Amino acid sequence: MKFSKTSVLVLMAILGLLAIPWLRYSRTNIMSIPNNSTSGFSAELAYEHVKYLVQKIGPRPAGSKSELKASQYISYVLNQNGWKVHEQPFSKVVVRETSVLQKEQQIELINSQNIIAELPGTRPDTIVVGAHYDSANFNAPGAVDNASGVGVLLELARVLSKEPHEETYQLVFFGAEEYGLVGSQFYTTQADLSAVRWMLNVDMVGAPLEIDVAGKKSAPPELIKQVVALAGENDIPFHLSRDSILMTRESSQGGASDFSSFLDKGIPAIGLGIFGRPEGYFHRPEDRLDRVSLEEMQKIGDYSQRLLTNVKMEKLGPHVWDELYLTFQLGKYVFILPSYGNRLFTLLTFLFTILLLIKYIRKGTEKDRLNWKKALGILGVTLLLSLIVIGLSGIGENLWSLIKQVQLFYFAYPALFVVARIGIALGTFIILAGWLHKLPIARDPQLYWFVGVILLFVVSLVLALFRIDLAFPFVFWLLCLDLQFFAPNIILVLIGPYFIYSLHVELLNSHQWISFYEAIHKYYLIFLGIYSLLLIPFCLAALQVALTKTHLSRKLLYQLRKPALVVTGLLILALGLVPIYTKDYPQVVMVREEWSGSKNGSVHIFSDERLPHQLVKDLDGKDLDGQDGKSQYIPILNEKSPLSVDTAVVEKNKNSQRLLDILFKLYYTNEPYLIRLKFESTSPFEIQTDEFLPMSKLPRKLQLKGVQQPTGIYSLVLQRTPPQRNSIHLSVETQSVMTCSIEATFPDPSPRILIQHDFVSTDYQILFHESYDF
Numbered sequence: 001m002k003f004s005k006t007s008v009l010v011l012m013a014i015l016g017l018l019a020i021p022w023l024r025y026s027r028t029n030i031m032s033i034p035n036n037s038t039s040g041f042s043a044e045l046a047y048e049h050v051k052y053l054v055q056k057i058g059p060r061p062a063g064s065k066s067e068l069k070a071s072q073y074i075s076y077v078l079n080q081n082g083w084k085v086h087e088q089p090f091s092k093v094v095v096r097e098t099s100v101l102q103k104e105q106q107i108e109l110i111n112s113q114n115i116i117a118e119l120p121g122t123r124p125d126t127i128v129v130g131a132h133y134d135s136a137n138f139n140a141p142g143a144v145d146n147a148s149g150v151g152v153l154l155e156l157a158r159v160l161s162k163e164p165h166e167e168t169y170q171l172v173f174f175g176a177e178e179y180g181l182v183g184s185q186f187y188t189t190q191a192d193l194s195a196v197r198w199m200l201n202v203d204m205v206g207a208p209l210e211i212d213v214a215g216k217k218s219a220p221p222e223l224i225k226q227v228v229a230l231a232g233e234n235d236i237p238f239h240l241s242r243d244s245i246l247m248t249r250e251s252s253q254g255g256a257s258d259f260s261s262f263l264d265k266g267i268p269a270i271g272l273g274i275f276g277r278p279e280g281y282f283h284r285p286e287d288r289l290d291r292v293s294l295e296e297m298q299k300i301g302d303y304s305q306r307l308l309t310n311v312k313m314e315k316l317g318p319h320v321w322d323e324l325y326l327t328f329q330l331g332k333y334v335f336i337l338p339s340y341g342n343r344l345f346t347l348l349t350f351l352f353t354i355l356l357l358i359k360y361i362r363k364g365t366e367k368d369r370l371n372w373k374k375a376l377g378i379l380g381v382t383l384l385l386s387l388i389v390i391g392l393s394g395i396g397e398n399l400w401s402l403i404k405q406v407q408l409f410y411f412a413y414p415a416l417f418v419v420a421r422i423g424i425a426l427g428t429f430i431i432l433a434g435w436l437h438k439l440p441i442a443r444d445p446q447l448y449w450f451v452g453v454i455l456l457f458v459v460s461l462v463l464a465l466f467r468i469d470l471a472f473p474f475v476f477w478l479l480c481l482d483l484q485f486f487a488p489n490i491i492l493v494l495i496g497p498y499f500i501y502s503l504h505v506e507l508l509n510s511h512q513w514i515s516f517y518e519a520i521h522k523y524y525l526i527f528l529g530i531y532s533l534l535l536i537p538f539c540l541a542a543l544q545v546a547l548t549k550t551h552l553s554r555k556l557l558y559q560l561r562k563p564a565l566v567v568t569g570l571l572i573l574a575l576g577l578v579p580i581y582t583k584d585y586p587q588v589v590m591v592r593e594e595w596s597g598s599k600n601g602s603v604h605i606f607s608d609e610r611l612p613h614q615l616v617k618d619l620d621g622k623d624l625d626g627q628d629g630k631s632q633y634i635p636i637l638n639e640k641s642p643l644s645v646d647t648a649v650v651e652k653n654k655n656s657q658r659l660l661d662i663l664f665k666l667y668y669t670n671e672p673y674l675i676r677l678k679f680e681s682t683s684p685f686e687i688q689t690d691e692f693l694p695m696s697k698l699p700r701k702l703q704l705k706g707v708q709q710p711t712g713i714y715s716l717v718l719q720r721t722p723p724q725r726n727s728i729h730l731s732v733e734t735q736s737v738m739t740c741s742i743e744a745t746f747p748d749p750s751p752r753i754l755i756q757h758d759f760v761s762t763d764y765q766i767l768f769h770e771s772y773d774f
Contacts, residue, residue, distance in 0.1 A: 040162070041305055043298035046155035049077065050297075053133070053147040054289050059747075060135045060142060062176035063111040063721030064673060070133050070150075074115050074173050077154050081161045083117035083171070090114070090186045093697045094179065104678075105707045109693050109720035110182045112175030119161060119169040125316060126168045127308055128199040128267075129153060130184065130258050132177030136283035138673055138747040139763045144274075144291045145282065146177075148205035151292075152301050159305060167197070169308070174258050177203075178283075184258035188265045194317040198223060199269035200307055201259035205300045206293060209238040210275035213327075215260020218242060220321040221336045223268045226311045232332035236303055239275040240329050241506070256511070266318030272300060276509045277414070280585035284761050324469040342472055346464050349479045353457055356485050360450055374442040375451050378540070381441050382451070385432055386535040390528055393425035396572040404580070405629075406609050410517060412585040413578055415508060420571050427568030429539070433546070434557040445488065445547035452540035453481055473499035481541055488548045493541045500534065580609075586761040587612065591753055593766040595641040603752055606631040615757055634753070643668040643744050643768040651774075660732040660774050664742065667726070672744035672768075676719045677728070680741075681706060684714055685734035692728045693718050737773055744768040 053060070053070055060067040071087065078085045090113065096106040112134065131149035135142025153171055160169055174183035211227060213219040224240070231238045241256075262269035281287045324339035337345075397417060401409045410417040442448075456478040463471035480496035507513055520527045546553035581587045587607060595601040605611065605619065610629040619632060646665040651658060666675075679687065687704040688695065698704075706714030732738055746766035755762045 040159050041155055041298065041301035043155075043294045043301060045158070046151040046297050046301060047292065047294055048151075049154045050143060050147040050151040050292055051289060053150060054141045054143045059138045059140055060133065061138050061673065061721075062134045062179050062182070063723075064138065065671075065722070066138075067112065067134050067175060071113055071115050071173070071175070074133060074150065074154065078115070078117040078157055078171070081157045083119050083157055083161065085115065085117045088114040088116055088187065088190070090175075090183070091694070091697060092176075092182050092186055093693065093699065094182060095699060095702060104709070104715050104717050106717040106719060107693065107698075107702075107704065108179070108718075109697070110176050110179050111721050111723065112183055114175055114183050114187050115173040116187075117157065117171040119157075119165075119171075121165045121168040123166050124168055124195045125166070125197050126170050126195045128170045128172060128196055128262070129156065129304070129308065130172045130174055130199065130201045131203060132174040132183065132258055134175055134178055134183075135287075136178045137763075139285045139765070140283050140287050141285070141289075143287050143289050144206060145204050145287060146202075148292050148297065149202040152202050152205060152297060152304060155301060156304060156308075160308070163309075165309075168195070177258055181258055181261050184261035185264075188261045188267075193262075193265060193267055196262075196267050197313045197316055198311065199259055199262040199267055200304065201257055201269065201271040202273075202300065202304060203257040203271055204274045205272075206274040206291075206296050207237075208275045209236060209300070209303075210241050210271075210273045211238050212241045212256050212259070212271040212273055214242045215256065215263045217260075217263040218323045218325070219263060219270050220268050221325055221338070222321070223270060223311070223313060224327070224334065224336065227270055227307060228332070228334045230306055230310060231303065234303060234306065236299060238332075239509075240327055240334055241275065241510070242327055266320060268313055268321075272304065277513055278511055280582075280761070282511075284588075285763070286586075286761060324467065326469055326472055339468055342468050346460070346468060346471060346475045349475050349482070350457070350461070353453060353478060353482055356482055357450070357453065357457075360446060360485070371442070371447075374444075375447060377441050378448060378451050379455075379536075381436070381439060382536050382539050382543070383532065385429070385436075385539055386532040387528065388432060389425050389428045389539075390531045390535060392428045393421040396420055396424060396575040399572065400576045403576070406580055407521070408514075408518075408609065409580060411514070411580060412582045414513060414517060416578055417575070418504075418508065420575055423571045424568050427564040427571070429542075430557060430560050430564040431568075433543070434554075434561045436543070437554060443547060443550075445544045446485075448540045448544040448547065449481070449484055449488070452537040452544070453478065453485075455540075456481060456537050473497075473503065477537065481537065484541060484544060488545045490542070490545055493538065493545055496541060497534075497538060581759040583758055586757075586759045588763065589615070589755060589760050590763045590765070591748075591751055591755060592764070593636065593642075593748065593752070595643070595766070595768045597770050598641065598644070601636040601639065601641065603634040603636060604631065605634070605753070605755075612757060612760060615755065615760065619753070636752070641768060642670065642746055642766055643672065645742060645770055647772060649774050656735065658732075658734050658736075658738075660730075660734070660738060662730045662732060662740070662774060664728040664730075665726065666724075666728070666744075668744070670746060671722055671724050672746050674719060674721060674743075674745040675724055675728075676717065676743040676745070677730075678715065678717050678741040678743070679706060679732070680713055680715045680739045681734050681736055682713060683735040684708075685716075685732060685738060687716065687718075687733075688731040689718075689729065691725055692730070693720060732774070739771060739773050741769065741771045 052073060057066050057069050057073070060070045075085050075087065091109060091111045094108045094110055096108065115133075131153045132146050133150045136145065150173060153173070157171055172187060174187065176182035177184065209231070211231065213224055228238070228240065257271045257273065259269035259271040281291055322339050324342070326337040326342055328335040328337070397409055401407065456474060460471050460474040460478050463474060476499055477496040480492045484492050507516060546557075587609060589605065589607045589611065592604045593601055594604050607630055611632065616629070616632065619634070644667045646667075648663045650661040652661075653659070677692065679685065685706045689704070693704075704716060704718070706716045708714050744767070748764040748766050751764040
């Protein structure tokens with residue numbers, strides 16, 4: 001079909017309007033920002049701070065004594081460099097609501113402190129620089145995450161104190177970041193932000209550099225342009241991350257790091273980190289000093305200082321900006337499409353689509369007009385084809401997981417399994433497509449185009465009404481499918497879903513990848529439906545191209561059928577050769593002392609997967625718990641539990657309700673890190689407690705009530721970090737028997753059994769557990 005003059009003009013207008021903002025912002029990106037500072041930053045001195053935090057203090061989980069020691073060290077260094085320092089202690093209640101991944105409501109009391117240091121300038125205009133100093137747990141030394149960031153900030157404190165400056169600098173070392181940005185959220189709710197121009201956060205120093213610009217909100221384009229321009233001028237390779245964290249944007253603790261809390265309050269902010277899927281040492285005991293690179297610390301230290309002295313933001317304090325823009329990175333250049341440009345592009349694409357649909361519906365004679373029954377038949381066949389292709393794409397993983405009896409079969413090399421899925425899906429599609437000509441379905445290629453366009457148009461319209469930036473990948477795909485009305489070809493078929501591919505590449509190189517892939521396997525039918533629907537427009541576009549050249553496509557599919565079958569089979573077999581664990585991505589094994597009441601304890605060695613055969617052999621273990629080989633117990637004889645509990649309960653009855661006054665007395669030599677109370681009952685209940693979890697700190701309208709589970713049981717979990725109390729007083733109102741479980745978790749610095757295995761990463765802890773029925 002030939003292009004009409006009107007169609008060509010409309011298409012040129014769309015592409016021209018899309019190019020205008022790109023050219024505008026690309027020109028801004030390569031502007032020269034004067035370098036106003038000569039860095040005196042020393043990576044060696046920064047490394048000494050990292051060394052002290054990791055080797056002298058060790059793991060620093062929120063609320064622990066070691067975290068407190070780290071805060072004292074940070075305060076000492078800042079005071080030595082002439083900064084005005086004060087601590088900001090906090091006790092904050094965090095509510096983990098029930099969700100797909102969390103079945104029970106959990107309410108936690110997090111105790112920690114922020115360290116705030118200020119270096120006044122000649123003006124009150126303030127630049128905030130932040131880094132969290134806590135580590136993920138009491139097994140993780142936290143060298144890269146985030147002693148490296150703390151070391152950079154402490155060295156910046158020395159350098160900045162010796163330079164003349166107009167702006168006021170404020171360094172904030174956040175506590176309890178690993179619990180969900182608790183420290184930075186507390187800071188931003190308490191601080192006066194009216195004089196703050198922008199915020200820079202450093203979380204994990206390494207390569208490749210990630211410039212993270214989005215939490216629940218996105219950083220302003222004005223800030224992004226200056227930050228990436230400086231990175232480009234200094235020849236620092238970087239990756240601009242924005243869309244990979246869409247999964248966490250709307251969560252209660254949304255955002256990748258502490259800069260997100262500032263964006264939530266309308267303060268421009270960005271974060272510097274490490275791009276890519278986290279290494280196997282992330283949040284693990286292997287996050288040691290040898291992981292920290294002096295070269296990268298020097299690079300990030302110099303770059304951070306240049307940012308602080310060169311970036312100029314016009315507005316002060318909280319304000320609003322365009323958050324729904326789109327970013328496109330080509331090497332060191334970043335192109336920004338503002339939301340108004342995206343809206344215009346979307347509107348023109350929709351109008352173009354509507355015109356083409358009208359033209360198609362009105363075309364030809366009565367005999368050639370649209371046949372809805374044929375269209376629905378095509379949709380049904382394509383849906384079935386998509387379900388089969390997506391369903392069989394994971395056959396290699398499922399087969400080998402069953403043979404090797406593992407769940408996280410893709411842990412060490414997830415990219416290989418993604419490639420294998422795509423290859424198996426493509427092979428399946430080629431094999432099945434070769435038989436489609438035998439089915440009694442329509443052969444009109446334009447009808448396939450029509451069904452695909454209708455589907456994409458509906459999806460794009462719904463997303464555009466919800467959030468315009470989320471709609472862009474589908475609107476772009478819709479435009480490519482529109483162009484196939486004039487020139488059906490395989491290039492447009494492959495280019496159309498480009499931004500869908502790129503979103504998955506971003507996801508593959510993000511912290512969310514493993515949890516996302518686990519969710520795919522856990523909720524298989526849901527994701528089967530989602531990806532089958534996504535595949536339908538692709539299949540329809542491909543079939544349209546095939547039907548325009550029926551003879552050639554049929555001959556090609558016939559010739560490719562056997563090679564596709566062979567390649568698919570080889571891919572399935574090859575997956576069996578991929579190792580499940582490596583030295584870089586080892587198997588996680590827990591060694592836990594378990595105690596209950598006055599009973600003898602035991603050392604419980606377990607993992608989510610089967611314990612390595614050599615490990616079981618080294619432990620002289622012949623009888624594993626159960627038949628899955630994932631767990632082994634070794635008894636502890638004639639020793640006392642690390643904790644003992646006395647209970648007292650007084651019961652009253654009022655209007656058929658049981659009013660229970662419960663008192664727990666705890667006796668321990670070493671303070672537990674976490675104390676966790678779990679309540680369960682067959683009927684609704686409500687709890688009052690000021691000792692374990694101060695009621696005054698609860699969010700408004702939140703009551704400590706049991707949440708009904710799918711099983712019909714009502715449950716609630718309360719948890720707190722140190723300092724712990726020796727007594728816990730509770731008032732419970734219920735109608736039936738109340739079961740209360742108390743758990744205390746201790747670090748285990750001197751474990752009874754040490755495991756050293758090339759492909760194993762070991763956590764050590766001590767757990768006390770006891771249940772009571774009232």
